[in-house]
Amino acid sequence: MLLTQGGLVTRLNAAAVRLWGVPQDRAAGRPVLEVVRRHTLETLLERGGELELEAGGRTLRCTATRDHEGTGEYAALIVEDITEHRRREAELREATAVLSHEFRTPVAALRGVLEALEYDMPDDLAQNFVRQGLQETERLARLVEDLAVGFRPTRARTLALAEAFARAERLLGSELSARQASLSFGQDYLVRADPDKLLQVLLNLIENALKYGPPGQPVQVVTTLRGTWVEVCVLDRGVPLNDTESLFRAHTRGRAATGQGSGMGLYIVRSIVQGWGGQVWVERQGDHNAFCFTLPGVAGIGEPR
Structure with missing residues:
Protein backbone atom coordinates (compact mmCIF):
# COMPACT_ATOMS: atom_id res chain seq x y z
CA MET A 1 0.00 0.00 0.00
CA ILE A 82 -3.02 -12.04 -8.01
CA THR A 83 -0.45 -14.08 -9.94
CA GLU A 84 -1.50 -17.38 -8.37
CA HIS A 85 -5.17 -16.58 -8.86
CA ARG A 86 -4.65 -15.95 -12.58
CA ARG A 87 -2.51 -19.10 -12.84
CA ARG A 88 -5.28 -21.18 -11.29
CA GLU A 89 -7.80 -19.65 -13.68
CA ALA A 90 -5.58 -20.59 -16.63
CA GLU A 91 -5.19 -24.13 -15.29
CA LEU A 92 -8.96 -24.43 -14.91
CA ARG A 93 -9.52 -23.33 -18.50
CA GLU A 94 -6.88 -25.79 -19.67
CA ALA A 95 -8.36 -28.60 -17.57
CA THR A 96 -11.81 -27.91 -18.99
CA ALA A 97 -10.47 -28.09 -22.55
CA VAL A 98 -8.58 -31.31 -21.80
CA LEU A 99 -11.59 -32.98 -20.21
CA SER A 100 -13.85 -31.91 -23.05
CA HIS A 101 -11.48 -33.56 -25.50
CA GLU A 102 -10.99 -36.74 -23.46
CA PHE A 103 -14.72 -37.25 -22.90
CA ARG A 104 -15.46 -37.39 -26.62
CA THR A 105 -14.12 -40.89 -27.26
CA PRO A 106 -15.93 -42.82 -24.48
CA VAL A 107 -19.13 -40.88 -25.12
CA ALA A 108 -18.98 -41.75 -28.83
CA ALA A 109 -18.27 -45.40 -27.96
CA LEU A 110 -21.26 -45.53 -25.59
CA ARG A 111 -23.48 -43.99 -28.23
CA GLY A 112 -22.40 -46.67 -30.69
CA VAL A 113 -23.07 -49.43 -28.15
CA LEU A 114 -26.56 -48.14 -27.34
CA GLU A 115 -27.43 -47.74 -31.01
CA ALA A 116 -26.32 -51.33 -31.68
CA LEU A 117 -28.37 -52.70 -28.78
CA GLU A 118 -31.53 -51.25 -30.33
CA TYR A 119 -31.45 -54.09 -32.86
CA ASP A 120 -32.11 -57.81 -32.37
CA MET A 121 -28.90 -59.80 -32.23
CA PRO A 122 -27.58 -63.04 -30.77
CA ASP A 123 -27.21 -63.03 -26.99
CA ASP A 124 -23.44 -63.49 -27.07
CA LEU A 125 -23.02 -60.50 -29.39
CA ALA A 126 -25.33 -58.39 -27.23
CA GLN A 127 -23.31 -59.32 -24.14
CA ASN A 128 -20.13 -58.27 -25.92
CA PHE A 129 -21.65 -54.82 -26.58
CA VAL A 130 -22.75 -54.59 -22.96
CA ARG A 131 -19.20 -55.36 -21.78
CA GLN A 132 -17.85 -52.64 -24.07
CA GLY A 133 -20.41 -50.19 -22.69
CA LEU A 134 -19.50 -51.02 -19.11
CA GLN A 135 -15.80 -50.61 -19.88
CA GLU A 136 -16.36 -47.17 -21.37
CA THR A 137 -18.62 -46.22 -18.44
CA GLU A 138 -15.77 -47.10 -16.08
CA ARG A 139 -13.46 -44.99 -18.18
CA LEU A 140 -15.85 -42.04 -17.90
CA ALA A 141 -15.92 -42.52 -14.13
CA ARG A 142 -12.13 -42.37 -14.01
CA LEU A 143 -12.17 -39.16 -16.07
CA VAL A 144 -14.57 -37.64 -13.56
CA GLU A 145 -12.16 -38.62 -10.78
CA ASP A 146 -9.43 -36.80 -12.72
CA LEU A 147 -11.28 -33.58 -11.97
CA ALA A 148 -9.99 -33.91 -8.43
CA VAL A 149 -6.65 -35.65 -8.84
CA GLY A 150 -5.27 -33.93 -11.94
CA PHE A 151 -4.11 -35.31 -15.24
CA ARG A 152 -0.80 -36.99 -14.57
CA PRO A 153 -0.91 -40.78 -14.80
CA THR A 154 -1.77 -42.19 -11.37
CA ARG A 155 -2.76 -45.80 -12.07
CA ALA A 156 0.33 -47.20 -13.77
CA ARG A 157 0.65 -50.94 -14.04
CA THR A 158 2.54 -53.45 -16.13
CA LEU A 159 0.70 -54.36 -19.31
CA ALA A 160 1.35 -55.72 -22.76
CA LEU A 161 1.23 -53.17 -25.54
CA ALA A 162 -0.98 -55.63 -27.41
CA GLU A 163 -3.65 -55.07 -24.76
CA ALA A 164 -3.79 -51.34 -25.52
CA PHE A 165 -3.55 -51.98 -29.27
CA ALA A 166 -6.53 -54.34 -29.22
CA ARG A 167 -8.61 -51.91 -27.22
CA ALA A 168 -7.79 -49.03 -29.57
CA GLU A 169 -8.57 -51.11 -32.66
CA ARG A 170 -11.95 -52.12 -31.24
CA LEU A 171 -12.90 -48.52 -30.43
CA LEU A 172 -11.79 -47.32 -33.88
CA GLY A 173 -13.52 -50.13 -35.78
CA SER A 174 -16.35 -48.03 -37.19
CA GLU A 175 -14.01 -45.22 -38.23
CA LEU A 176 -11.66 -47.67 -39.95
CA SER A 177 -14.59 -49.13 -41.87
CA ALA A 178 -15.93 -45.73 -42.83
CA ARG A 179 -12.55 -44.69 -44.21
CA GLN A 180 -11.84 -48.10 -45.74
CA ALA A 181 -8.51 -48.06 -43.93
CA SER A 182 -6.51 -50.81 -42.28
CA LEU A 183 -4.54 -50.69 -39.03
CA SER A 184 -1.49 -52.77 -38.23
CA PHE A 185 0.60 -53.03 -35.07
CA GLY A 186 4.24 -53.84 -34.47
CA GLN A 187 6.05 -56.05 -31.96
CA ASP A 188 4.47 -56.46 -28.54
CA TYR A 189 6.39 -55.43 -25.40
CA LEU A 190 5.68 -55.21 -21.71
CA VAL A 191 5.45 -51.59 -20.57
CA ARG A 192 4.66 -49.63 -17.45
CA ALA A 193 1.83 -47.13 -17.95
CA ASP A 194 -1.67 -46.08 -17.00
CA PRO A 195 -3.80 -48.17 -19.42
CA ASP A 196 -6.39 -45.43 -19.97
CA LYS A 197 -3.76 -42.77 -20.56
CA LEU A 198 -1.89 -45.00 -22.98
CA LEU A 199 -5.16 -45.68 -24.80
CA GLN A 200 -5.84 -41.95 -25.03
CA VAL A 201 -2.42 -41.35 -26.60
CA LEU A 202 -2.96 -44.13 -29.15
CA LEU A 203 -6.48 -42.99 -30.03
CA ASN A 204 -5.41 -39.39 -30.56
CA LEU A 205 -2.48 -40.33 -32.79
CA ILE A 206 -4.31 -43.00 -34.81
CA GLU A 207 -7.38 -40.80 -35.28
CA ASN A 208 -5.12 -38.01 -36.56
CA ALA A 209 -3.46 -40.45 -38.98
CA LEU A 210 -6.87 -41.56 -40.29
CA LYS A 211 -8.11 -38.01 -40.57
CA TYR A 212 -5.11 -36.45 -42.33
CA GLY A 213 -3.74 -39.39 -44.30
CA PRO A 214 -5.09 -40.31 -47.75
CA PRO A 215 -8.41 -42.26 -47.64
CA GLY A 216 -8.06 -46.00 -47.82
CA GLN A 217 -4.37 -45.98 -46.90
CA PRO A 218 -3.08 -48.23 -44.11
CA VAL A 219 -2.03 -46.80 -40.77
CA GLN A 220 0.95 -48.50 -39.17
CA VAL A 221 1.88 -48.53 -35.49
CA VAL A 222 5.55 -49.49 -35.26
CA THR A 223 7.30 -50.41 -32.00
CA THR A 224 11.02 -50.43 -31.27
CA LEU A 225 13.02 -51.20 -28.15
CA ARG A 226 15.35 -48.32 -27.15
CA GLY A 227 17.32 -49.42 -24.11
CA THR A 228 14.88 -49.45 -21.20
CA TRP A 229 12.26 -47.53 -23.19
CA VAL A 230 9.82 -48.66 -25.86
CA GLU A 231 9.32 -46.34 -28.81
CA VAL A 232 5.93 -46.32 -30.51
CA CYS A 233 5.44 -44.54 -33.86
CA VAL A 234 2.15 -44.03 -35.68
CA LEU A 235 2.81 -43.70 -39.42
CA ASP A 236 0.58 -42.11 -42.05
CA ARG A 237 1.07 -41.05 -45.65
CA GLY A 238 -0.06 -37.46 -45.15
CA VAL A 239 1.68 -34.45 -46.66
CA PRO A 240 5.01 -33.48 -45.02
CA LEU A 241 4.58 -31.30 -41.95
CA ASN A 242 6.40 -28.07 -41.13
CA ASP A 243 7.00 -26.50 -37.70
CA THR A 244 6.09 -29.76 -36.01
CA GLU A 245 6.96 -28.53 -32.50
CA SER A 246 4.08 -26.05 -32.57
CA LEU A 247 1.61 -28.90 -33.14
CA PHE A 248 1.98 -29.92 -29.50
CA ARG A 249 0.93 -26.53 -28.12
CA ALA A 250 -2.52 -26.07 -26.64
CA HIS A 251 -5.25 -24.93 -29.03
CA THR A 252 -2.95 -25.31 -32.05
CA ARG A 253 -3.90 -27.15 -35.23
CA GLY A 254 -1.86 -27.99 -38.30
CA ARG A 255 -2.29 -26.03 -41.52
CA ALA A 256 -3.98 -29.03 -43.15
CA ALA A 257 -6.56 -29.30 -40.37
CA THR A 258 -10.16 -29.07 -41.55
CA GLY A 259 -13.53 -29.09 -39.81
CA GLN A 260 -14.07 -28.56 -36.13
CA GLY A 261 -11.41 -29.33 -33.57
CA SER A 262 -10.15 -28.06 -30.24
CA GLY A 263 -6.46 -28.17 -31.14
CA MET A 264 -5.93 -30.04 -27.84
CA GLY A 265 -5.28 -33.59 -29.08
CA LEU A 266 -1.50 -33.46 -29.46
CA TYR A 267 -1.18 -31.22 -26.41
CA ILE A 268 -2.91 -33.95 -24.40
CA VAL A 269 -0.58 -36.54 -25.92
CA ARG A 270 2.51 -34.58 -24.89
CA SER A 271 1.17 -33.93 -21.39
CA ILE A 272 0.45 -37.61 -20.81
CA VAL A 273 3.76 -38.85 -22.25
CA GLN A 274 5.81 -36.30 -20.30
CA GLY A 275 3.86 -37.32 -17.20
CA TRP A 276 5.39 -40.80 -17.31
CA GLY A 277 8.81 -39.36 -18.19
CA GLY A 278 8.75 -40.09 -21.92
CA GLN A 279 9.33 -37.99 -25.01
CA VAL A 280 7.07 -37.21 -27.98
CA TRP A 281 7.96 -35.84 -31.40
CA VAL A 282 7.12 -35.83 -35.12
CA GLU A 283 9.53 -36.78 -37.89
CA ARG A 284 9.43 -37.69 -41.55
CA GLN A 285 10.25 -41.34 -42.26
CA GLY A 286 10.44 -41.88 -46.02
CA ASP A 287 7.01 -40.99 -47.37
CA HIS A 288 5.39 -41.21 -43.93
CA ASN A 289 4.73 -38.75 -41.14
CA ALA A 290 5.74 -40.49 -37.92
CA PHE A 291 4.20 -39.36 -34.63
CA CYS A 292 6.38 -41.04 -32.02
CA PHE A 293 6.46 -41.37 -28.25
CA THR A 294 8.35 -43.39 -25.68
CA LEU A 295 7.13 -45.14 -22.57
CA PRO A 296 8.96 -47.04 -19.85
CA GLY A 297 9.39 -50.76 -20.02
CA VAL A 298 9.67 -53.19 -17.13
CA ALA A 299 12.45 -55.53 -16.05
CA GLY A 300 13.23 -57.89 -18.87
CA ILE A 301 11.57 -55.89 -21.61
CA GLY A 302 14.44 -56.83 -23.90
CA GLU A 303 12.39 -59.96 -24.48
CA PRO A 304 9.64 -59.04 -26.95
CA ARG A 305 6.32 -60.75 -26.46
Whole structure:
Protein backbone atom coordinates (compact mmCIF):
# COMPACT_ATOMS: atom_id res chain seq x y z
CA MET A 1 0.00 0.00 0.00
CA LEU A 2 1.12 3.53 -0.81
CA LEU A 3 -0.36 6.74 0.67
CA THR A 4 -0.06 10.21 -0.85
CA GLN A 5 -1.01 13.78 -0.03
CA GLY A 6 -1.05 16.47 -2.69
CA GLY A 7 0.65 14.16 -5.16
CA LEU A 8 3.56 13.39 -2.81
CA VAL A 9 4.22 10.06 -1.14
CA THR A 10 3.64 10.03 2.60
CA ARG A 11 3.91 6.38 3.47
CA LEU A 12 4.79 2.93 2.09
CA ASN A 13 4.15 -0.34 3.85
CA ALA A 14 6.73 -3.15 3.83
CA ALA A 15 5.22 -4.90 0.80
CA ALA A 16 5.34 -1.68 -1.24
CA VAL A 17 8.97 -1.13 -0.24
CA ARG A 18 9.83 -4.60 -1.57
CA LEU A 19 7.77 -4.10 -4.74
CA TRP A 20 9.28 -0.78 -5.80
CA GLY A 21 12.65 -1.08 -4.10
CA VAL A 22 12.46 2.34 -2.44
CA PRO A 23 12.80 2.57 1.38
CA GLN A 24 10.24 4.56 3.37
CA ASP A 25 12.66 7.34 4.32
CA ARG A 26 13.68 7.93 0.68
CA ALA A 27 10.13 7.72 -0.67
CA ALA A 28 8.54 10.18 1.78
CA GLY A 29 7.94 13.59 0.21
CA ARG A 30 8.80 12.52 -3.33
CA PRO A 31 6.39 12.67 -6.30
CA VAL A 32 4.48 9.45 -6.94
CA LEU A 33 6.04 8.90 -10.36
CA GLU A 34 9.57 8.88 -8.88
CA VAL A 35 8.59 6.01 -6.59
CA VAL A 36 6.30 3.80 -8.71
CA ARG A 37 8.00 4.71 -12.04
CA ARG A 38 4.83 4.02 -14.01
CA HIS A 39 2.69 6.72 -15.59
CA THR A 40 -0.32 4.37 -15.52
CA LEU A 41 -0.17 4.19 -11.71
CA GLU A 42 0.34 7.94 -11.40
CA THR A 43 -2.78 8.48 -13.54
CA LEU A 44 -4.69 5.87 -11.56
CA LEU A 45 -3.97 7.72 -8.31
CA GLU A 46 -5.12 10.98 -9.87
CA ARG A 47 -8.40 9.57 -11.16
CA GLY A 48 -9.13 6.61 -8.89
CA GLY A 49 -10.29 3.20 -10.07
CA GLU A 50 -8.70 -0.21 -10.69
CA LEU A 51 -6.40 -1.86 -13.21
CA GLU A 52 -4.19 -4.92 -13.64
CA LEU A 53 -0.58 -4.81 -14.77
CA GLU A 54 2.38 -7.11 -15.20
CA ALA A 55 5.50 -6.30 -13.21
CA GLY A 56 8.53 -8.50 -12.70
CA GLY A 57 6.70 -11.57 -13.92
CA ARG A 58 3.83 -11.01 -11.48
CA THR A 59 0.23 -9.96 -12.11
CA LEU A 60 -0.85 -7.09 -9.88
CA ARG A 61 -4.32 -5.69 -9.22
CA CYS A 62 -3.99 -2.00 -8.39
CA THR A 63 -6.81 -0.05 -6.77
CA ALA A 64 -6.67 3.72 -6.12
CA THR A 65 -9.00 5.55 -3.74
CA ARG A 66 -9.19 9.31 -3.14
CA ASP A 67 -10.35 11.50 -0.24
CA HIS A 68 -11.09 15.14 -1.05
CA GLU A 69 -12.19 16.15 2.46
CA GLY A 70 -10.26 18.72 4.46
CA THR A 71 -7.52 20.98 3.20
CA GLY A 72 -5.29 18.26 1.74
CA GLU A 73 -5.91 15.83 -1.08
CA TYR A 74 -5.22 12.28 0.03
CA ALA A 75 -4.99 9.11 -2.07
CA ALA A 76 -4.17 5.49 -1.43
CA LEU A 77 -2.84 2.88 -3.85
CA ILE A 78 -3.54 -0.71 -2.83
CA VAL A 79 -1.67 -3.38 -4.77
CA GLU A 80 -2.64 -7.04 -4.61
CA ASP A 81 -0.54 -9.83 -6.10
CA ILE A 82 -3.02 -12.04 -8.01
CA THR A 83 -0.45 -14.08 -9.94
CA GLU A 84 -1.50 -17.38 -8.37
CA HIS A 85 -5.17 -16.58 -8.86
CA ARG A 86 -4.65 -15.95 -12.58
CA ARG A 87 -2.51 -19.10 -12.84
CA ARG A 88 -5.28 -21.18 -11.29
CA GLU A 89 -7.80 -19.65 -13.68
CA ALA A 90 -5.58 -20.59 -16.63
CA GLU A 91 -5.19 -24.13 -15.29
CA LEU A 92 -8.96 -24.43 -14.91
CA ARG A 93 -9.52 -23.33 -18.50
CA GLU A 94 -6.88 -25.79 -19.67
CA ALA A 95 -8.36 -28.60 -17.57
CA THR A 96 -11.81 -27.91 -18.99
CA ALA A 97 -10.47 -28.09 -22.55
CA VAL A 98 -8.58 -31.31 -21.80
CA LEU A 99 -11.59 -32.98 -20.21
CA SER A 100 -13.85 -31.91 -23.05
CA HIS A 101 -11.48 -33.56 -25.50
CA GLU A 102 -10.99 -36.74 -23.46
CA PHE A 103 -14.72 -37.25 -22.90
CA ARG A 104 -15.46 -37.39 -26.62
CA THR A 105 -14.12 -40.89 -27.26
CA PRO A 106 -15.93 -42.82 -24.48
CA VAL A 107 -19.13 -40.88 -25.12
CA ALA A 108 -18.98 -41.75 -28.83
CA ALA A 109 -18.27 -45.40 -27.96
CA LEU A 110 -21.26 -45.53 -25.59
CA ARG A 111 -23.48 -43.99 -28.23
CA GLY A 112 -22.40 -46.67 -30.69
CA VAL A 113 -23.07 -49.43 -28.15
CA LEU A 114 -26.56 -48.14 -27.34
CA GLU A 115 -27.43 -47.74 -31.01
CA ALA A 116 -26.32 -51.33 -31.68
CA LEU A 117 -28.37 -52.70 -28.78
CA GLU A 118 -31.53 -51.25 -30.33
CA TYR A 119 -31.45 -54.09 -32.86
CA ASP A 120 -32.11 -57.81 -32.37
CA MET A 121 -28.90 -59.80 -32.23
CA PRO A 122 -27.58 -63.04 -30.77
CA ASP A 123 -27.21 -63.03 -26.99
CA ASP A 124 -23.44 -63.49 -27.07
CA LEU A 125 -23.02 -60.50 -29.39
CA ALA A 126 -25.33 -58.39 -27.23
CA GLN A 127 -23.31 -59.32 -24.14
CA ASN A 128 -20.13 -58.27 -25.92
CA PHE A 129 -21.65 -54.82 -26.58
CA VAL A 130 -22.75 -54.59 -22.96
CA ARG A 131 -19.20 -55.36 -21.78
CA GLN A 132 -17.85 -52.64 -24.07
CA GLY A 133 -20.41 -50.19 -22.69
CA LEU A 134 -19.50 -51.02 -19.11
CA GLN A 135 -15.80 -50.61 -19.88
CA GLU A 136 -16.36 -47.17 -21.37
CA THR A 137 -18.62 -46.22 -18.44
CA GLU A 138 -15.77 -47.10 -16.08
CA ARG A 139 -13.46 -44.99 -18.18
CA LEU A 140 -15.85 -42.04 -17.90
CA ALA A 141 -15.92 -42.52 -14.13
CA ARG A 142 -12.13 -42.37 -14.01
CA LEU A 143 -12.17 -39.16 -16.07
CA VAL A 144 -14.57 -37.64 -13.56
CA GLU A 145 -12.16 -38.62 -10.78
CA ASP A 146 -9.43 -36.80 -12.72
CA LEU A 147 -11.28 -33.58 -11.97
CA ALA A 148 -9.99 -33.91 -8.43
CA VAL A 149 -6.65 -35.65 -8.84
CA GLY A 150 -5.27 -33.93 -11.94
CA PHE A 151 -4.11 -35.31 -15.24
CA ARG A 152 -0.80 -36.99 -14.57
CA PRO A 153 -0.91 -40.78 -14.80
CA THR A 154 -1.77 -42.19 -11.37
CA ARG A 155 -2.76 -45.80 -12.07
CA ALA A 156 0.33 -47.20 -13.77
CA ARG A 157 0.65 -50.94 -14.04
CA THR A 158 2.54 -53.45 -16.13
CA LEU A 159 0.70 -54.36 -19.31
CA ALA A 160 1.35 -55.72 -22.76
CA LEU A 161 1.23 -53.17 -25.54
CA ALA A 162 -0.98 -55.63 -27.41
CA GLU A 163 -3.65 -55.07 -24.76
CA ALA A 164 -3.79 -51.34 -25.52
CA PHE A 165 -3.55 -51.98 -29.27
CA ALA A 166 -6.53 -54.34 -29.22
CA ARG A 167 -8.61 -51.91 -27.22
CA ALA A 168 -7.79 -49.03 -29.57
CA GLU A 169 -8.57 -51.11 -32.66
CA ARG A 170 -11.95 -52.12 -31.24
CA LEU A 171 -12.90 -48.52 -30.43
CA LEU A 172 -11.79 -47.32 -33.88
CA GLY A 173 -13.52 -50.13 -35.78
CA SER A 174 -16.35 -48.03 -37.19
CA GLU A 175 -14.01 -45.22 -38.23
CA LEU A 176 -11.66 -47.67 -39.95
CA SER A 177 -14.59 -49.13 -41.87
CA ALA A 178 -15.93 -45.73 -42.83
CA ARG A 179 -12.55 -44.69 -44.21
CA GLN A 180 -11.84 -48.10 -45.74
CA ALA A 181 -8.51 -48.06 -43.93
CA SER A 182 -6.51 -50.81 -42.28
CA LEU A 183 -4.54 -50.69 -39.03
CA SER A 184 -1.49 -52.77 -38.23
CA PHE A 185 0.60 -53.03 -35.07
CA GLY A 186 4.24 -53.84 -34.47
CA GLN A 187 6.05 -56.05 -31.96
CA ASP A 188 4.47 -56.46 -28.54
CA TYR A 189 6.39 -55.43 -25.40
CA LEU A 190 5.68 -55.21 -21.71
CA VAL A 191 5.45 -51.59 -20.57
CA ARG A 192 4.66 -49.63 -17.45
CA ALA A 193 1.83 -47.13 -17.95
CA ASP A 194 -1.67 -46.08 -17.00
CA PRO A 195 -3.80 -48.17 -19.42
CA ASP A 196 -6.39 -45.43 -19.97
CA LYS A 197 -3.76 -42.77 -20.56
CA LEU A 198 -1.89 -45.00 -22.98
CA LEU A 199 -5.16 -45.68 -24.80
CA GLN A 200 -5.84 -41.95 -25.03
CA VAL A 201 -2.42 -41.35 -26.60
CA LEU A 202 -2.96 -44.13 -29.15
CA LEU A 203 -6.48 -42.99 -30.03
CA ASN A 204 -5.41 -39.39 -30.56
CA LEU A 205 -2.48 -40.33 -32.79
CA ILE A 206 -4.31 -43.00 -34.81
CA GLU A 207 -7.38 -40.80 -35.28
CA ASN A 208 -5.12 -38.01 -36.56
CA ALA A 209 -3.46 -40.45 -38.98
CA LEU A 210 -6.87 -41.56 -40.29
CA LYS A 211 -8.11 -38.01 -40.57
CA TYR A 212 -5.11 -36.45 -42.33
CA GLY A 213 -3.74 -39.39 -44.30
CA PRO A 214 -5.09 -40.31 -47.75
CA PRO A 215 -8.41 -42.26 -47.64
CA GLY A 216 -8.06 -46.00 -47.82
CA GLN A 217 -4.37 -45.98 -46.90
CA PRO A 218 -3.08 -48.23 -44.11
CA VAL A 219 -2.03 -46.80 -40.77
CA GLN A 220 0.95 -48.50 -39.17
CA VAL A 221 1.88 -48.53 -35.49
CA VAL A 222 5.55 -49.49 -35.26
CA THR A 223 7.30 -50.41 -32.00
CA THR A 224 11.02 -50.43 -31.27
CA LEU A 225 13.02 -51.20 -28.15
CA ARG A 226 15.35 -48.32 -27.15
CA GLY A 227 17.32 -49.42 -24.11
CA THR A 228 14.88 -49.45 -21.20
CA TRP A 229 12.26 -47.53 -23.19
CA VAL A 230 9.82 -48.66 -25.86
CA GLU A 231 9.32 -46.34 -28.81
CA VAL A 232 5.93 -46.32 -30.51
CA CYS A 233 5.44 -44.54 -33.86
CA VAL A 234 2.15 -44.03 -35.68
CA LEU A 235 2.81 -43.70 -39.42
CA ASP A 236 0.58 -42.11 -42.05
CA ARG A 237 1.07 -41.05 -45.65
CA GLY A 238 -0.06 -37.46 -45.15
CA VAL A 239 1.68 -34.45 -46.66
CA PRO A 240 5.01 -33.48 -45.02
CA LEU A 241 4.58 -31.30 -41.95
CA ASN A 242 6.40 -28.07 -41.13
CA ASP A 243 7.00 -26.50 -37.70
CA THR A 244 6.09 -29.76 -36.01
CA GLU A 245 6.96 -28.53 -32.50
CA SER A 246 4.08 -26.05 -32.57
CA LEU A 247 1.61 -28.90 -33.14
CA PHE A 248 1.98 -29.92 -29.50
CA ARG A 249 0.93 -26.53 -28.12
CA ALA A 250 -2.52 -26.07 -26.64
CA HIS A 251 -5.25 -24.93 -29.03
CA THR A 252 -2.95 -25.31 -32.05
CA ARG A 253 -3.90 -27.15 -35.23
CA GLY A 254 -1.86 -27.99 -38.30
CA ARG A 255 -2.29 -26.03 -41.52
CA ALA A 256 -3.98 -29.03 -43.15
CA ALA A 257 -6.56 -29.30 -40.37
CA THR A 258 -10.16 -29.07 -41.55
CA GLY A 259 -13.53 -29.09 -39.81
CA GLN A 260 -14.07 -28.56 -36.13
CA GLY A 261 -11.41 -29.33 -33.57
CA SER A 262 -10.15 -28.06 -30.24
CA GLY A 263 -6.46 -28.17 -31.14
CA MET A 264 -5.93 -30.04 -27.84
CA GLY A 265 -5.28 -33.59 -29.08
CA LEU A 266 -1.50 -33.46 -29.46
CA TYR A 267 -1.18 -31.22 -26.41
CA ILE A 268 -2.91 -33.95 -24.40
CA VAL A 269 -0.58 -36.54 -25.92
CA ARG A 270 2.51 -34.58 -24.89
CA SER A 271 1.17 -33.93 -21.39
CA ILE A 272 0.45 -37.61 -20.81
CA VAL A 273 3.76 -38.85 -22.25
CA GLN A 274 5.81 -36.30 -20.30
CA GLY A 275 3.86 -37.32 -17.20
CA TRP A 276 5.39 -40.80 -17.31
CA GLY A 277 8.81 -39.36 -18.19
CA GLY A 278 8.75 -40.09 -21.92
CA GLN A 279 9.33 -37.99 -25.01
CA VAL A 280 7.07 -37.21 -27.98
CA TRP A 281 7.96 -35.84 -31.40
CA VAL A 282 7.12 -35.83 -35.12
CA GLU A 283 9.53 -36.78 -37.89
CA ARG A 284 9.43 -37.69 -41.55
CA GLN A 285 10.25 -41.34 -42.26
CA GLY A 286 10.44 -41.88 -46.02
CA ASP A 287 7.01 -40.99 -47.37
CA HIS A 288 5.39 -41.21 -43.93
CA ASN A 289 4.73 -38.75 -41.14
CA ALA A 290 5.74 -40.49 -37.92
CA PHE A 291 4.20 -39.36 -34.63
CA CYS A 292 6.38 -41.04 -32.02
CA PHE A 293 6.46 -41.37 -28.25
CA THR A 294 8.35 -43.39 -25.68
CA LEU A 295 7.13 -45.14 -22.57
CA PRO A 296 8.96 -47.04 -19.85
CA GLY A 297 9.39 -50.76 -20.02
CA VAL A 298 9.67 -53.19 -17.13
CA ALA A 299 12.45 -55.53 -16.05
CA GLY A 300 13.23 -57.89 -18.87
CA ILE A 301 11.57 -55.89 -21.61
CA GLY A 302 14.44 -56.83 -23.90
CA GLU A 303 12.39 -59.96 -24.48
CA PRO A 304 9.64 -59.04 -26.95
CA ARG A 305 6.32 -60.75 -26.46
